[in-house]
Amino acid sequence: MxxxxxxxxxxxxxxxxxxxxxxxxxxxxxxxxxxxxxxxxxxxxxxxxADAGLAAPVSLVDVPPAPVTVVSEPVESVSGMSWETLQAEVASCVACGLCKGRAKTVFGAGDTAATWLFVGEGPGYNENIQGEPFVGAAGQLLDNMLHALGIRRGDRAYIANVVKCRPTDSNGKDRPPTPAEIQACLPYLRRQIALIQPKVIVALGKTAAVALLGVDPETPVSQLRGKEHHLNGVPMVVTYHPAYLLRKPVEKSKAWRDLCLARKALPGSA
Ligand code: SF4
Structure with a gap:
């Protein structure tokens, strides 16, 4: 070298x-x-x-889910919606119980014609207030991961979540979305993917991975990462959620390998 x-x-x-x-x-x-x-x-x-001085955030993955009542039918069909219509639909959505506690929906952010699509779990405390995905310490780490790939938010990268409203438990803390909430919200993400047409997708954490792949929700991330999946022909790689990496920085080396794998999966990168 x-x-x-x-x-x-x-x-x-x-x-x-x-x-x-x-x-x-x-x-x-x-x-x-x-x-x-x-x-x-x-x-x-x-x-x-270690995490370059970033503080550990509230867990997004270890808090057991609390039941939330679905207040209406899941989103029916968004398959023909434009980006603007889809955004407006999400902003007023009441298709699951998460609408009741939200301050803002978090639609996503970045380049709407991105090569790279990163998908996380759902908004947390700060995201719910700001209406932006991945803010705070986990967001800063994600930005570093993007930087490592030579991209950034709004420049060949788009960041979205599986659910657009913040899931909280009975104590008001972050929790993973339930399967019913995921099913209600997933059509929005699917439409985002269809409109963006990314060349590669990176699933950040188990919730995003199992939702996108449609596999058993109990499948550990360790069984899903380290290989190239395909989502309607688009290569997809699974890695750890940045919040998890902040709690377990020793796993950053695996995340690095995942990003390398995703880069290799990009069409024309060979
Ligand atoms: S989480 Fe998704 S489906 Fe549920 S209310 Fe929010 S936008 Fe609608």
């Missing part, structure tokens, strides 16, 4: 919060083998750094 390639790789790893320990490994061992691959090598950093 020449100096320019090494500088690029260091910059990208730093953007993911993987930099300093990775750097020290080579700084202390001049004879360490250097893998002659550019920024998206298959081999992840051997040691993973």
């Amino acid at each position: 020449d100096a320019a390639e090494q500088a690029t790789r260091i910059k990208i790893l730093h953007a993911m919060g993987l930099g300093p320990m990775w750097l020290s490994r080579y700084a202390s061992d001049e004879t360490a083998p250097v893998v002659a691959t550019p920024a998206f090598a298959d081999t992840p950093p051997a040691v993973v750094l």
Whole structure:
């Protein structure tokens, strides 16, 4: 690896919060083998750094779901809607009980003709207030992941969630959406995918992965990641939710591999 390639790789790893320990490994061992691959090598950093000073957020995945009454029938058909109509439909949606506690719907954000589509679980506390997906610490980590891929929100990347309203438990804390809530909201995401026509989809966490793939909700992420799936012909890769990575930074090396796999899955990347 020449100096320019090494500088690029260091910059990208730093953007993911993987930099300093990775750097020290080579700084202390001049004879360490250097893998002659550019920024998206298959081999992840051997040691993973903590979360670059980001605070751990409220769990999005470990809180047991609380029952929420579905107040009307699931969304019927959105298959012919334009982007604007779809957005307006979501903003006024009462198709599931999540409408009752929301401050704002969180439709999604980014490039509406994006190459990359990232799909998370649902809005949390901050997202519900701001109406934007992935804000706060998890959002900052996601932005670093995008940066590592050479993209950013609004530039070849779109970020959406499986449900557009914030699911909360009886104590007002974030929780995963129930299967009924997911079924009610999924047509919106499907229409977003049809309109965006991404070249690759990255499912962030188990909820997004099982919802999009239609597999058993109990399927662990570990069984879904590390391979290329297809969603109506679009390659899809599963990785960990950024909130999980903040709690378990040791898993960032696997997320790195997932991003490399997604990049390889891009048509024409071979
Ligand atoms: S979560 Fe989705 S289906 Fe439920 S009210 Fe919000 S927009 Fe409608």
